[in-house]
Every structure is written in structure tokens, then in C-alpha cells.
Amino acid sequence: MTDLSTTVNGIKFKNPFLLASGPPGTNAKVIQRTFDLGWGGMVCKTISLDNSKVINTIPRYGKLPADEGGKRFIGFQNIELISDRPFDVWLDDLAACKASHPDHVLIASIMEEYNKDAWVEITERVAATGVDGFELNLSCPHGMPERTMGAAMGQNPEMVRDVVGWVRGATSLPVWAKMTPNITDIRVPSRAAVDAGAHGVSAINTILGVVGINLDTLRPMPTVEGYSEPGGYSGRAVRPIALRQVMEVARACPEATVSGMGGVETGDDAAMFLLVGASTVQVCTAAMLQGYEMIDDLLSGLSKFMEKHDFKSVSEIVGKSLPFFTTHADLVDRQRKARREHAEQSSRDENWKGDIAGETDALVTD
Numbered sequence: 001m002t003d004l005s006t007t008v009n010g011i012k013f014k015n016p017f018l019l020a021s022g023p024p025g026t027n028a029k030v031i032q033r034t035f036d037l038g039w040g041g042m043v044c045k046t047i048s049l050d051n052s053k054v055i056n057t058i059p060r061y062g063k064l065p066a067d068e069g070g071k072r073f074i075g076f077q078n079i080e081l082i083s084d085r086p087f088d089v090w091l092d093d094l095a096a097c098k099a100s101h102p103d104h105v106l107i108a109s110i111m112e113e114y115n116k117d118a119w120v121e122i123t124e125r126v127a128a129t130g131v132d133g134f135e136l137n138l139s140c141p142h143g144m145p146e147r148t149m150g151a152a153m154g155q156n157p158e159m160v161r162d163v164v165g166w167v168r169g170a171t172s173l174p175v176w177a178k179m180t181p182n183i184t185d186i187r188v189p190s191r192a193a194v195d196a197g198a199h200g201v202s203a204i205n206t207i208l209g210v211v212g213i214n215l216d217t218l219r220p221m222p223t224v225e226g227y228s229e230p231g232g233y234s235g236r237a238v239r240p241i242a243l244r245q246v247m248e249v250a251r252a253c254p255e256a257t258v259s260g261m262g263g264v265e266t267g268d269d270a271a272m273f274l275l276v277g278a279s280t281v282q283v284c285t286a287a288m289l290q291g292y293e294m295i296d297d298l299l300s301g302l303s304k305f306m307e308k309h310d311f312k313s314v315s316e317i318v319g320k321s322l323p324f325f326t327t328h329a330d331l332v333d334r335q336r337k338a339r340r341e342h343a344e345q346s347s348r349d350e351n352w353k354g355d356i357a358g359e360t361d362a363l364v365t366d
């Protein structure tokens with residue numbers, strides 16, 4: 001068996017696969033089950049001190065079918081908020097998960113308003129449950145921007161710097177800042193987070209989108225009482241965008257680790273995220289659609305990839321493809337040079353053929 005264990009920011013993972021913050025980590029029971037199934041870690045559904053303002057709608061999901069038949073889906077959209085479960089219940093759940101599965105990695109996803117006391121309080125109280133680290137949700141794309149939560153905060157590098165600084169001051173545990181792709185340059189807030197002391201950056205959260213319009217009712221989807229709002233788009237369709245953003249963050253923040261996600265469905269997908277600089281890989285939508293048992297295929301897929309290339313450890317893969325990203329001008333230069341070398345080689349070959357022909361003629365004449 002290939003050894004898939006890896007240590008990131010001092011945390012030992014049995015394998016690099018984590019379930020991402022979202023429905024998979026919604027309470028202790030589900031989290032414990034996913035640990036039993038073999039996931040290397042879990043980022044719990046985002047929690048906050050005051051759940052009373054978190055009010056979800058039904059429906060809140062929409063799917064983008066791959067074709068007319070609609071059996072396979074390439075994209076998924078949600079207008080789900082952070083957890084609506086009470087904070088005290090969450091503290092008990094997190095402590096229970098660590099008590100029953102001490103060797104499994106539990107990362108707490110937390111989110112608050114732009115208020116130092118609130119961030120310090122949530123960090124200290126959650127750290128006391130025994131979790132292994134924090135992921136700061138600075139990236140939820142919809143809901144509560146009026147409270148400057150989520151992406152509204154993550155799009156503002158000054159706020160990112162402050163929040164990461166407050167959390168770092170309140171805990172010695174590893175801190176990952178989860179970034180929004182809904183920004184011109186993801187490197188700017190990522191750098192701000194790392195400069196403020198974040199050990200890692202998680203990317204990407206969902207991409208703002210409109211999954212579709214119902215062509216019978218002419219109403220946008222998912223439709224709530226006839227209306228909708230732009231939501232967070234995820235799943236296979238976002239993978240190229242996620243790979244690009246993870247690559248950008250990895251290059252801009254070489255001293256930090258990256259936890260990559262966005263459309264991971266197979267071990268090969270995960271390998272791509274590792275190759276562009278992620279040290280761990282998170283999965284949300286695919287696990288929701290395929291079931292948490294998909295971990296078996298992720299593990300065997302990544303093992304096969306490692307055997308094929310003779311990688312002995314996950315950390316050996318991390319960032320292996322990064323040196324091969326360059327600029328367009330450099331690509332043009334490289335191609336020009338390659339063509340020139342090819343032309344020179346061809347002309348050398350022609351001359352050589354001519355020489356050989358000449359020598360052969362001479363031999364025949366002799």
C-alpha cells in the first residue's frame with residue numbers, strides 16, 4: 001500500500017483528503033461517520049457565536065445537468081448560509097468528535113463579524129474543545145454581507161489582516177484563511193492573511209453564479225417563493241478556475257501551505273491540486289452527490305498516480321508542476337527557440353545525409 005500520510009503545519013493526516021466545510025460536516029454524528037470511512041480530516045460546517053441570525057431557505061440547492069437527460073451533474077449551486085445550530089451544541093459536538101476519534105484531524109471553520117472581541121471569544125472557546133486547527137471562513141459568497149461576514153470580509157485585505165491577527169493572538173493552533181474566488185486577484189487577500197500570520201490558505205470557496213432560469217415560470221433558480229439570489233457555484237465545472245487560483249496562491253505565498261478544493265471528484269483530480277501547490281485536498285460537492293464512501297476511490301486513485309510516477313510521499317508531489325507556469329511572452333520565446341533549434345537540427349541532418357550519400361557514391365566508384 002502507498003503511504004498517503006502527510007504532516008501539514010504540524011498536523012498529522014492519515015491521508016491528504018478532508019471533507020470541506022458544508023453539509024458533510026454538519027454535526028458530530030456525520031463527522032464521526034466520515035472519520036470511520038477513512039477521510040484524513042474534516043472541516044466542520046462554519047459556526048458562529050450567534051446562530052439566531054442564520055435563517056436558511058428551502059429549496060437552497062440547484063444543479064447544472066451535464067446533458068439534456070440530466071442524470072449527471074457538472075455543477076452545483078447553493079444559497080445555504082453557515083450553520084444554524086447553536087454554538088454551545090457545536091462545542092459539545094466538536095469535543096465529542098475529538099474524544100471518540102483523537103487520531104483524526106478536525107478543523108473548525110469559524111466566522112464572525114468584523115469585531116475583535118467576537119473573533120477572540122469564538123477562537124478561544126472552540127480551541128478548548130480540542131480541535132486540531134482553524135479555518136477562517138472569509139469567503140462565504142452569499143448571505144450576511146450586510147454584517148460584513150464571509151466574502152465581504154475576504155475581499156478586503158485590511159480586514160483579512162486584522163481578523164487573522166486577532167485569531168493568531170488567541171490561539172497557538174494552525175490557522176488557515178479560506179479565500180473567495182469572487183475577486184480580481186486572490187493573491188492580494190491571501191498575502192494579507194499570510195503576512196498577518198496565517199499558516200495556510202484554503203481555496204476556493206464557491207463562485208458566485210446563477211445556476212439557471214426556469215423556462216416555464218421564467219423565475220431564477222433555486223426559486224424561493226418565486227424569487228432567488230446569486231449563489232455559490234461548485235462541483236466539477238469549477239475545477240479549472242480552482243486549479244488556477246490555488247496555483248496563484250501557492251506561488252504568491254510560498255511560506256504558507258494551501259488546502260485546495262473546487263470540483264475534486266477523483267484521485268487524479270486531487271493529484272492535480274497537489275501538483276499546483278496544495279498540501280491537502282478538500283471535497284464538498286462530490287461527496288454530497290456521490291456519498292462519503294467515495295473516499296475509497298480517492299485513496300486508490302491517488303495511490304495509483306503515485307505508483308505510476310514513483311512518488312514515495314504526498315509531500316513529494318506538492319508544487320511539482322508550479323515551475324512550468326510562465327508568461328505568454330516566455331512561451332513565445334521558448335517556442336521560437338525550439339523551432340530554431342529544430343530547423344538547425346534538420347539542416348544538420350540534411351548535411352549529414354548528403355555527406356553519407358557522397359561517401360557511399362565514392363565507395364561505389366572506388
Ligand SMILES: Cc1cc2nc3c(=O)[nH]c(=O)nc-3n(C[C@H](O)[C@H](O)[C@H](O)COP(=O)(O)O)c2cc1C
Pocket residue numbers: 020021022023045046076078080081082083109137140178204205206232233234235236238261262263264282283284285286
Ligand atoms: C451546500 C454547500 C454548503 C457550503 N457551506 C460552506 C460553509 O459553511 N463554509 C465554507 O467555508 N464553505 C462552504 N461551502 C463551500 C465548500 O466548502 C467548498 O469551498 C466549495 O463548495 C468548492 O468545493 P467543491 O467543488 O468540492 O464543492 C459550501 C458548499 C456547498 C456546496
